[in-house]
Structure formats: structure tokens, C-alpha cells
Amino acid sequence: MDGRADAVVLFGVTGDLAAKKLIPALYELTRRGRLDVPVIGVARSAWDHEQLVTAVRKAVTEAVDVVDEAAFDALAARLAMVSGSYDSADTYQRLAALLTGAGRPLFYLAIPPAVFTDVVGGLTASGLAARGRVIVEKPFGHDLASASALAVTLRGAFDPARIFRIDHYLGKEAVEGITAVRFGNRLLEPIWSREHIDNVQITLAEEFGTQGRAGFYDRSGAVRDVLQNHVLQVAALLAMEPGGKSEELHVLRRMRPLTPASTVFGQYAGYADESGVAPGSTTETFVASTLRIDTRRWAGVPFHLRAGKHLGATTTEVVVTLRPASSAPPGFAPNLLRLRLGRGDGLGLTLNVKEPGGTVAAHPVPLDVDFGTVFGRRQEAYERLIDDALDGRPDRFASEETIREEWRIVAPVLDGSVLPRPYERGGWGPETAGTRPAGGWHPLGR
Numbered sequence: 001m002d003g004r005a006d007a008v009v010l011f012g013v014t015g016d017l018a019a020k021k022l023i024p025a026l027y028e029l030t031r032r033g034r035l036d037v038p039v040i041g042v043a044r045s046a047w048d049h050e051q052l053v054t055a056v057r058k059a060v061t062e063a064v065d066v067v068d069e070a071a072f073d074a075l076a077a078r079l080a081m082v083s084g085s086y087d088s089a090d091t092y093q094r095l096a097a098l099l100t101g102a103g104r105p106l107f108y109l110a111i112p113p114a115v116f117t118d119v120v121g122g123l124t125a126s127g128l129a130a131r132g133r134v135i136v137e138k139p140f141g142h143d144l145a146s147a148s149a150l151a152v153t154l155r156g157a158f159d160p161a162r163i164f165r166i167d168h169y170l171g172k173e174a175v176e177g178i179t180a181v182r183f184g185n186r187l188l189e190p191i192w193s194r195e196h197i198d199n200v201q202i203t204l205a206e207e208f209g210t211q212g213r214a215g216f217y218d219r220s221g222a223v224r225d226v227l228q229n230h231v232l233q234v235a236a237l238l239a240m241e242p243g244g245k246s247e248e249l250h251v252l253r254r255m256r257p258l259t260p261a262s263t264v265f266g267q268y269a270g271y272a273d274e275s276g277v278a279p280g281s282t283t284e285t286f287v288a289s290t291l292r293i294d295t296r297r298w299a300g301v302p303f304h305l306r307a308g309k310h311l312g313a314t315t316t317e318v319v320v321t322l323r324p325a326s327s328a329p330p331g332f333a334p335n336l337l338r339l340r341l342g343r344g345d346g347l348g349l350t351l352n353v354k355e356p357g358g359t360v361a362a363h364p365v366p367l368d369v370d371f372g373t374v375f376g377r378r379q380e381a382y383e384r385l386i387d388d389a390l391d392g393r394p395d396r397f398a399s400e401e402t403i404r405e406e407w408r409i410v411a412p413v414l415d416g417s418v419l420p421r422p423y424e425r426g427g428w429g430p431e432t433a434g435t436r437p438a439g440g441w442h443p444l445g446r
């Protein structure tokens, strides 16, 4: 890949993702000396330079405890704004005028999927795509066919080595570290298979709802929003053979499509009344399903997947339930390995010890590690991934093939045949009989 990008163009700079994640990431990169190139915001909203600087200030202030004023000033000095319609050539001409000195601009498409084609078309017609790189946000399309069409559009405009499909879970340290935990520990590596593992539970739960994004979310739902991408990526890292991206793709190819019979959808109380939600919406805000993987390592081991909004906690957690020890006295619970991948990331293992007293009774004790305590502050996923894309490093991005497999896996539950059941806010979704793990979902947390 040619050298580091020499400008960043943020389409959708007025949006939710830009405010919550992308602007704070650009600020952190500036603070660490990793970003010293022009940063151009693009949106339909008629923002001037001052409004952009104010919005950037607000986003940074909300993201960090103490603003590094020198870093902020450095970023602010390099900001510029282009306001205009995405289907107007004039928008791209004004952008091109700001990019005359840039030979390798990085375009970040933080925009609704509905306008991807317009933006890619505008970048192509203006000649900017030919020398640029592009970061595309998930979901990549809304099904297999549209993802394929999007891939064709992108490949028609950008060199394939310059297309970066972001799944920010791949930029999380704890997610990236799954394979290090699995393969780097003699304690775990030999037991990571059907002989020793009874089932795997993966939960991506959020205590909050759509946070003002109901209009967008209603066209997406929990499967497209997080299960098709983040949750399946985690499953792949848990299940793959040692090796690189090719092994990850291989195991995705061995995942059976989800079935409606083993899938439950839910919709939280009050969702239908949110602004932007279609009348009578059947969009799922909760999904639970069982994934089967046809490899020698995993034959017969269910991977229980669950994701949703307005649940009992905000956590992304894997719980691996081991089979009982062959000589365990009666009443001893199975060992559990927990991988906490989101807030409060870390890992835990429950071991059985003898309860004090005359009889041999089990007392499960947790051994727990909090990564924040061990490592302190680590870079946020978006910060790492934008840094990678600036350098042209593809390893932490999703591939076109990976995304195709992910759509194949979820396709059978996206045809409208699974209807959501109502659930109360603050719990764990509707009753998931039929897809519930045999021993139930394990309580989450340390």
C-alpha cells in the first residue's frame, strides 16, 4: 500500500456516529501525534467552519475527562467544512478544490446506506475516488444481494486494496485478544473443542434503547445492527482454527444458516411509540438464536447468541460452559470461562473448591482479571481502525467474503417469518424457550 493518507474526509460529520466515536477518535489520534493532515467534514446541513469547530469541541468534551487544548487547537486549525447535497456535482467540486494538495485522501462514509451510491458516484465522477481510500460503515447492505451490489459499486470506484469495511468490534482490544487467550494458554488451548466444551453463550446487551436513532434502527433491527456483524465476528474468533483471516473465513463458511425455529425476536415496551418507528413495526430490538458449526472441533456444540436493547445490563460477554469433570463429585457445577469484551473488559474462570466442613461439597470461586486494572486506558476501537486505514493496513477490517458469509448465515431469519414478542425494559428479553441453552443463560458480570 502506498504511504499514509494525507487528508481525512468525513461524510456524515453532523451525525450520531461522528459525534460519539469518529471525532473523539480523530482528536485522540491528533493528541498522540498520529494525525496532522486536513480533516474535512461533509454533510447536507448548512454548517459553516465555526459550527463545525463548535460541534467538534462538543464531541471531544463529551468524550474525554480533560481536553488537551493544544491537541484540540491543532485539530481545529486543520478542519474545513463542505455542505451540500450528495447528488450534486458541485459538492464534489468544492471538496476537490480543498483536496488539491492531497494525493491519498481517506474518505469515511458515516452516512445512511441509502446514500452510499450517490457519494461513491460523486467521488468517482470528480476523480477523487481514483486516488483515495474509503472506509465503509456497517451494515454493508441489508441482505446478501444488496451487499453484493454494494461490493460491485465500491470495486468499480476504488482499488480493492483501498476499501476498508469497518466492523468496530474487530478494533476492540479484548475482541482481538480472543485468539491470544485461546491459543496462548496451555490451560485453555487443549480443551477448546467439543470434547470439553458443552456450549458457548455470546451476549451483546445494552441497557439503553435506540438513543434517538429509531428512524434508522427501525429499518435495521437487532440482527442487521449487531448480530450479523459484531456477534458473528466474535463467534468466528471463538471457533476458528489457528491462523489468520483465511481461517476466520473458513469457519464462517462452516456455520449453518440460523433457523426461524431456533430464533426468537423481541420488541421492547414503548418502541412502537418512538419517533421514526413505522406504524405496526415488526422490527426486532432483541434476538436470540442458536448457531451450529459444522467442523470437527464444534460438531454438536451449540453457540447461543443473544443481542438486544433495553436489557438488564450493558455488556458484551462470552460464557463458555465446560463439560463436567469426569470424576467430579455429585453437585459440582461446570467450570465457566467468561470473556468480557465490552465495558469493563476482562476475563474470569470459575473453579470448584471444597466447601469447608466435613462433607465434600462444591463451592465455585471466581478467578477474575480486569483488563482496565492491568493495562490502564487503551485505545478505542475507532481510534485504532482509523489509524490502520490511514496507513492502509487491512488486517482489522472485514473482508467482502466475510460479509457475504455473515449475510448467508442470518438470511433465513430476515424474511419476516420470525415475529417479535413484546418484552419489558430492563430484563433479558422475551422468554427464549426453543433457543434457550439447556441449563439456561448464565448470569452475566463478574
Ligand SMILES: NC(=O)C1=CN([C@@H]2O[C@H](COP(=O)(O)OP(=O)(O)OC[C@H]3O[C@@H](n4cnc5c(N)ncnc54)[C@H](OP(=O)(O)O)[C@@H]3O)[C@@H](O)[C@H]2O)C=CC1
Pocket: 012, 013, 014, 015, 016, 017, 018, 020, 043, 044, 045, 086, 109, 110, 111, 112, 113, 114, 115, 137, 138, 139, 213, 216
Ligand atoms: N451511530 C452509531 O452508533 C453507529 C452507526 N453506524 C453506521 O454509521 C453510519 C452513520 O450512522 P449515524 O451517524 O448513526 O447516522 P445518522 O442517522 O446520524 O446520519 C448521519 C448523517 O447523515 C445525514 N443523513 C441522514 N439521513 C440522510 C438521508 N436520508 N440522506 C442523506 N443524508 C442523510 C445526516 O446529515 P445531514 O442531514 O447533515 O447531511 C446525518 O447527520 C450508518 O451507516 C450506520 O449504520 C455503525 C455503527 C454504529
Ligand SMILES: O=C1O[C@H](COP(=O)(O)O)[C@@H](O)[C@H](O)[C@H]1O
Pocket: 206, 225, 226, 316, 342
Ligand atoms: O454497531 C453498533 O454498535 C453499538 C454497540 O457498540 P459498543 O462498542 O458500544 O458495544 C450499538 O449500540 C449500535 O446500535 C450499533 O449500530
